[in-house]
Amino acid sequence: MIIVMKAGAPKDEATAIMKELEDKGLQPMPLYGVERTVIAVIGEERDLSIGHLESFKGVEKVMRVVEPYKLVSKSSKASTTIVEINGVKIGSDQIAAIAGPCSIESEEQMDKVASSISQLGIKIMRGGAYKPRTGPYSFQGMGKEGLEILQKTAKKYNLATVTEILDIRDLDNICEKADMLQIGARNMQNFELLKEVGKTKKPILLKRGLMATIEELLLAAEYILAHGNPNVVLCERGIRTFEKAVRNTLALATVPLVKELSHLPIIVDPTHGTGKRSLIEPMTKAAIACGADGFIVEVHPNPSEAKSDAQQQLTPDEFAILMENIKPIVKAMNKTL
């Protein structure tokens, strides 16, 4: 932590803040310049609040030196964490491919999806039983019944499942029925939910919030790890910007940057990341080319009848073409599918 005092701030103001730091077991080192004093602080700065220090008299600004997260940091664990689900090692040289509809709508629908994607070698199926919808009049998901359909069709085709959790009260049931829990973009900072999934050992798919910084994404993951669950897979799914020609702005540089900062695996969601069917394949390729550990794509047997996200779901045939077309890129990256 670096504390910059205001130009001309009297020495006793610097002394007051140094006393506070010493009381907290830290070691302040002052530099008395001609114009102003600068205090460098040695010790565990994560326990200090910038706001607290900035509120001291005479302080101009306070700057962190180290990142505010610990457990998710590469400095706490050098090797990439591998989260294994149904034989897929997310975080390894194997590109994890997750596919399935936006919403679970019927057993027939799920059977068609499960059948088609399992034939392409997919091992993890997505499907939402609880849907976070912007307005109250939109389809809100099938709930418990949807979870049962998900579990049943997955079992039939030997697929693992990932499904979104919205409400802590559903935690036990979802943990029983699904293999991986998704924390959606709108819940990335639902800290109570993060704490609770952190108390399970379930693999967690943590999606970046629409307006969350990369640091906030890592801090959200830190909540989960700090509560005991190391099995977190991050997901870049686009951020909200001024651009309206796409649904979201897929910020792919997040992938190599997270790989520098953290040991957690990271996948990409080109479906929500663009919101446009024709952009999904090129952005899946780009995701793999910049080092993503996998991707998650929406597939529906009949997108125009889908109850949500109709304009961005692929048909099984379109998805089969995508899986074929990405092969050269996967190979170019020395990875496998």
Add this chain to the structure above:
Amino acid sequence: MIIVMKAGAPKDEATAIMKELEDKGLQPMPLYGVERTVIAVIGEERDLSIGHLESFKGVEKVMRVVEPYKLVSKSSKASTTIVEINGVKIGSDQIAAIAGPCSIESEEQMDKVASSISQLGIKIMRGGAYKPRTGPYSFQGMGKEGLEILQKTAKKYNLATVTEILDIRDLDNICEKADMLQIGARNMQNFELLKEVGKTKKPILLKRGLMATIEELLLAAEYILAHGNPNVVLCERGIRTFEKAVRNTLALATVPLVKELSHLPIIVDPTHGTGKRSLIEPMTKAAIACGADGFIVEVHPNPSEAKSDAQQQLTPDEFAILMENIKPIVKAMNKTL
């Protein structure tokens, strides 16, 4: 709803989508132009999904004509909703002033705040018992004990209280202990929580999300009204932009715009809206001048010792000055405090 077909799309593609609309009880009216067909749709378009229609073959784009919310719309109720708490009529000519610390930290702290603000005529006190913090190592709030302190000190000084709810499991207890429930910016799209508070009759302070559009804010309120609770007060508290000289960008035009679109009252939070103590007074004045129904400000007996938001809380003395300095603006707007 307006559906624009692609240039040169064959007529049967337009026919297919019109059949779908008729099946849903709507009345499509086609316009066959030279280059392309446009279909205007008469009827309740809120039940239609744009994505669903855009996924039809031959469709170029689908545009809504009316807003997607109903109950919160000015067209459903012309007069401003008044939410009354402890004699303060939020939405009337009376400017509602809400004050109190970011976090409840001790009984002594709350007693000092309650004593000082009640002397200034404040009737509603804020204070957080459950705190949504970006990182897991920050102070997370006093929880139940905090709620009890809040209730006790409020009663002593005849204040009503507003406190944030993060977890549905705390709903009953918070409803018992506090007078108004705050849905914070990070939970504005926690739809399960919105549904549950919508089932109570408690006044709700609904803060705009960091990344939420005004339409999304109104849709979040629509969730609460649709579940039975009409007592919603909206709050503009700044959005996240590229600008880093302030904590958030306080988008004050939200105030007059919401007043055109909705009958719900709206207040402003200049504390979080700027994150900088010196900007709170000018932005409170500006909020009142553009028509806000009130404001909410953080006040702490000793900000530099605060466990959160230290740099943006006012001392009781600073708050007393603010209350004095806004009087001419309140009067200029023909309102009362």
Add this chain to the structure above:
Amino acid sequence: MIIVMKAGAPKDEATAIMKELEDKGLQPMPLYGVERTVIAVIGEERDLSIGHLESFKGVEKVMRVVEPYKLVSKSSKASTTIVEINGVKIGSDQIAAIAGPCSIESEEQMDKVASSISQLGIKIMRGGAYKPRTGPYSFQGMGKEGLEILQKTAKKYNLATVTEILDIRDLDNICEKADMLQIGARNMQNFELLKEVGKTKKPILLKRGLMATIEELLLAAEYILAHGNPNVVLCERGIRTFEKAVRNTLALATVPLVKELSHLPIIVDPTHGTGKRSLIEPMTKAAIACGADGFIVEVHPNPSEAKSDAQQQLTPDEFAILMENIKPIVKAMNKTL
């Protein structure tokens, strides 16, 4: 400047960067902590490039201590700069009101505007002869002929004028014909243009760019002052965000923040700042209430026939009402019109 070395960076890497700093006449002061070294730099840091220092081996990050501008800073001149035009002292207790059409379209149009606004006591008229339009097929302005109309009608009604400059080649002519030069949002970082207007003594109205930070706005003004022209009036006119219900997000906190950082006067443009006629009056009031030195509003004798910005220009009658309605706020702020 504070330079933070990487954890474990060898001492000779810190030595190398300190040598560089000494060679540039600065005084580096190292702090050797247990984990890492921090170097505080005493001296004129504005001449140092952060990028240059960050490219040294072993450097983790470089943080500025002081703002990168000098001449516009409050620390270089404590009293507010007053820019006087036609008797209006922008930066004093007098609220400067500037009005006129988006584009100059005809002598008849300008005569009507000039006549109506001069009757309301307005002393400065705006009007664009050169128009920066997003697409090449939109009306590009009347050019030289427009300037002559502007000059002629202004003289008739004893008005001063402000008009936008797009092209350095027009500088002499515009300086001859108009009283104040506007640098529009799209040219805020047209540095060659800033340098050239900096060589004149003309009052400059410098509008904040759509994507410019407050620091960048001040640095753009610094260009003008550094080239010799101290007569700069800043203008907050809204920034681009994700919100689409308004044309731009009017960031009013810019006003009190700029007043803390700089001695330059700052006015607000609620017309472009909202893009919606009904929001102009409330946001003008808010601008005055938070301390703006004035405002600039678009007025057109017949907005629906305007060649640009039709939906956001006021009629002379609407503008007269605005001028009347803001009076109580102006008075409440102890200012005059």
Add this chain to the structure above:
Amino acid sequence: MIIVMKAGAPKDEATAIMKELEDKGLQPMPLYGVERTVIAVIGEERDLSIGHLESFKGVEKVMRVVEPYKLVSKSSKASTTIVEINGVKIGSDQIAAIAGPCSIESEEQMDKVASSISQLGIKIMRGGAYKPRTGPYSFQGMGKEGLEILQKTAKKYNLATVTEILDIRDLDNICEKADMLQIGARNMQNFELLKEVGKTKKPILLKRGLMATIEELLLAAEYILAHGNPNVVLCERGIRTFEKAVRNTLALATVPLVKELSHLPIIVDPTHGTGKRSLIEPMTKAAIACGADGFIVEVHPNPSEAKSDAQQQLTPDEFAILMENIKPIVKAMNKTL
């Protein structure tokens, strides 16, 4: 164009706007619904101003049906435009690689760069003689002398050159000395400059503005084409968002989206798009994988001595590694270098 009248707007208001449309040679087709009237407009809507129509009484909103650009649109020319420079066909199956320093600093520096990149097979060298810098105290470029160094070293190594133009007054000289003109992000909407380079036949590298939409980028290109110059290469270089862990947010989905909308070639600038040396290689790979026609990267013989952008320039050795490492991706995309 679709014009939606307000609910309950009297019929004569619709009649008035239809008369206006007919006067302009367009064909309005009204649909009288129960609640409101909708008018579809057949004809060349690009000549109509949305603002103009929205200012008519009774109009709720006006929506475009077609894109506002013509010449750059895929609908006006189906095949990709190929811009050829020094044997490199930008827009073909050949990936165009452009490299060179941020700023031209000396003949020795340029000779080293030119020598190293030409050995790697690079045919086009970048280098800035005129530099747009945020503050006036930063290095502003070598100007004319720089241009001469650029020309001389390029000739020696048989390289073509691209350099940025900031000021129309430099146009003739830059056209004489360089092979391709760059319009930088800050000048993307310097419309006078766009018009002037549109009157030349020089290849233009048009960079996306920091806060420009894709539609605005295409409209900026439309300015150039409309003035007679078809040789435009677009460049995605990152947009400004709330994320500060990277210098800009590289929005790679722009690449496939522009390829759907326009026939112009598009390359990517991963250097400015990330601002971080370690992210350049992964983002170059991603750019190629999603279909970019090329890339432009900053290379400097000694980045830590560079006068600008030191932290994001590659050394010749690092660049050689990048050129080697992208080969498998280029091959996977069935392209050549």
